[in-house]
Amino acid sequence: MKYKVAYIDEDKGWINTFYQTFKNDFDILRIEVNPQSSVEEILKLLLSSDLNAIVTDYLLEENAEVPFNGNKIVEEIKRLKPHFPLVMLTSYPTQAIGQTDDVHIIYNKNILSVENDREREELEVFRTKIHSNISNYYKKIEDTNSKIEHLIEKRNNNGLEIQEEEELTKLYILFDELNPDGKDLPANLIHRDSITKLSEFVSETKEILEELKKLNQK
Incomplete structure (x- = not known):
C-alpha cells in the first residue's frame, strides 16, 4: 500500500x-x-x-x-x-x-x-527521504507504545526505579505528541494536571496497559 x-x-x-x-x-x-x-x-x-x-x-x-x-x-x-x-x-x-x-x-x-543525471540523483534522494521520514515516524510510534507497555508491566510486577519513572513520564508526553490518527491515551488515565510526584503519574497501571493494548489492536 x-x-x-x-x-x-x-x-x-x-x-x-x-x-x-x-x-x-x-x-x-x-x-x-x-x-x-x-x-x-x-x-x-x-x-x-x-x-x-x-x-x-x-x-x-x-x-x-x-x-x-x-x-x-x-x-x-x-x-x-x-x-x-x-x-x-x-x-x-x-x-x-x-x-x-x-x-x-x-x-x-x-x-x-530533472534535466541531467545529477539532478535525477538529487530527486531520488529526496524521494527516499520522504519515505524514510514517514517510516521513521511510525517506527517511533511503535517504539513508544512498546516502551510504555514494558515499563507498565515492570511497574506492576517489580516496581520502577526513579530513572524509569522519569522515562515513563517522558514517554507519556511523547505518546501524546505523536497522537496517531487521534488514538490518544485517555486523559483520565494520565492525571497530568494533578501530578505532584512521579509516583503519582499513574494510579491505575493495569487499566493503562489494557488501554494501550486496545489501541494497538485498532
Whole structure:
C-alpha cells in the first residue's frame, strides 16, 4: 500500500508536476489554494484525510492572492502533531528559511525539474527521504507504545526505579505528541494536571496497559 501524501500549492502547473513526479511512489492528495482559502479550512482537510505526510509550497501568494503562506500551515501542523512528516518546497529557500523554525524541512522546488543525471540523483534522494521520514515516524510510534507497555508491566510486577519513572513520564508526553490518527491515551488515565510526584503519574497501571493494548489492536 502506498503512503498518502498531500501536496499544497496555488499553482496548477506545480501541482501537476509534483503529481507526475511522485504518482508511482505515493497516493497524492492535490490541494490547490486560492484567495478564498483559509488556514483553518486547509487544516480541517489535512487532518481528515488520513495522510502519512504533507508537502507544501512556501510562497502560496506568488501567483494568487492567497492570504497565507506555507509556513503557516507547517506551524499549525507542528502545533498539533510535532513529529508528523512535513516538507516545504520553495523557489525562494532563503526567504522560507527566515520564516520557518525547522530549516531541515525546506527543499528547493527546482528538485522537481530533472534535466541531467545529477539532478535525477538529487530527486531520488529526496524521494527516499520522504519515505524514510514517514517510516521513521511510525517506527517511533511503535517504539513508544512498546516502551510504555514494558515499563507498565515492570511497574506492576517489580516496581520502577526513579530513572524509569522519569522515562515513563517522558514517554507519556511523547505518546501524546505523536497522537496517531487521534488514538490518544485517555486523559483520565494520565492525571497530568494533578501530578505532584512521579509516583503519582499513574494510579491505575493495569487499566493503562489494557488501554494501550486496545489501541494497538485498532
